[in-house]
Amino acid sequence: MANEPRLILKDVRAYYRQLKGTTEYQVKAVDGVSLEVYKGDIVGLVGESGCGKSTLAKVMMMNIVPPLEYIGGEVELVSRDGRKFRITQFKSKDEVKSTIWGKHIAYVPQDALNALMPTIKIKKIAYDVLRSHKKDVTMSRAVEIAKERLKELDLPDYVVDLYPFQLSGGMRQRAVLAMATLLSPEVLVVDEPTSALDVTTQKIVLKSLLQLRKLGFVDSIIFITHDISTVRQIANRIAVMYAGKIVEVGDTDSIIWEPLHPYTDGLIKSVASIEPEGREKGISYIPGQPPNLIDPPKGCRFHPRCPYAMDVCGEKEPAFVEVKPGRQVACWLHQGRGGQ
Numbered sequence: 001m002a003n004e005p006r007l008i009l010k011d012v013r014a015y016y017r018q019l020k021g022t023t024e025y026q027v028k029a030v031d032g033v034s035l036e037v038y039k040g041d042i043v044g045l046v047g048e049s050g051c052g053k054s055t056l057a058k059v060m061m062m063n064i065v066p067p068l069e070y071i072g073g074e075v076e077l078v079s080r081d082g083r084k085f086r087i088t089q090f091k092s093k094d095e096v097k098s099t100i101w102g103k104h105i106a107y108v109p110q111d112a113l114n115a116l117m118p119t120i121k122i123k124k125i126a127y128d129v130l131r132s133h134k135k136d137v138t139m140s141r142a143v144e145i146a147k148e149r150l151k152e153l154d155l156p157d158y159v160v161d162l163y164p165f166q167l168s169g170g171m172r173q174r175a176v177l178a179m180a181t182l183l184s185p186e187v188l189v190v191d192e193p194t195s196a197l198d199v200t201t202q203k204i205v206l207k208s209l210l211q212l213r214k215l216g217f218v219d220s221i222i223f224i225t226h227d228i229s230t231v232r233q234i235a236n237r238i239a240v241m242y243a244g245k246i247v248e249v250g251d252t253d254s255i256i257w258e259p260l261h262p263y264t265d266g267l268i269k270s271v272a273s274i275e276p277e278g279r280e281k282g283i284s285y286i287p288g289q290p291p292n293l294i295d296p297p298k299g300c301r302f303h304p305r306c307p308y309a310m311d312v313c314g315e316k317e318p319a320f321v322e323v324k325p326g327r328q329v330a331c332w333l334h335q336g337r338g339g340q
């Protein structure tokens, strides 16, 4: 069956308004991002700190509150029954929340303890999540549903009677995932879900994410991280973000083994490889700093740090071209490939 879209972003721009003294600036945190997420996808969204990943997650959630401003483009969420929700149809955050949050798209932020109110027991959290879209649910039914979901993620029944602070980091992260997906949303966005965990616990959380998708509790996952070595263990596709833009998208293997964008190449070389051939090549780092997003460099935003920069790179922005099916890149080294 053809790819069934779940989330479609077309040339999306969202900027923060920032006041410095009496002058107002715009931080171009998401600046012309296009991405399609399909049913079954686990998309890894990777990039250095400050490149706009969390802001892009807010855009995906259609959660635009000041100082963030939606500048333009299209965000569309497609439900299992074919309904389309567009960012432009919503007048307020409350409307977004009551219409799509939890039910069609869920977000697990970076810090799991913040995601769960530490002073509320897991069963009350489950009750509140379910009640937000099923007004007639009872507490005993909510507890039943919560226990079933916790069990699917290898968590014991008694977790429902605990407070989040009584759980270990890994258990808490899994409890957050179970609670966030109680209403079986089509899309789950997880922001750095494993970065504070040890390697063994990381693997358990990655397994839980796969389990959520396998059981159909979610259709698609967007996994946000700065760590390409973690995401490659779970994602079937990777989108690489740099300075407010997606610079490369492709299936995980081709991104890892044949990176096209010099920034992707740098990211891969900057992590310790588990494969012997990778270890032999050694670890390097990307020189320089990511740009200021108030006044990003002209042309390709990576050109001041790029070892292959040509004159054109500092003059004109490269288009995001499809070099082969499912493989897109925005780099002057690859313009004109794939019949573009």
Ligand SMILES: Nc1ncnc2c1ncn2[C@@H]1O[C@H](COP(=O)(O)OP(=O)(O)OP(=O)(O)O)[C@@H](O)[C@H]1O
Pocket (backbone or CB within 6 Å): 016, 017, 018, 027, 029, 047, 048, 049, 050, 051, 052, 053, 054, 055, 056, 067, 226, 293
């Ligand atoms: N409330 C805000 N007001 C102004 N600028 C902001 C605000 N929040 C974020 N930014 C800026 O927007 C840009 C993107 O930030 P964002 O948090 O989306 O990046 P990120 O890739 O998620 O980083 P990290 O991995 O560190 O969470 C950064 O330059 C950041 O300083």
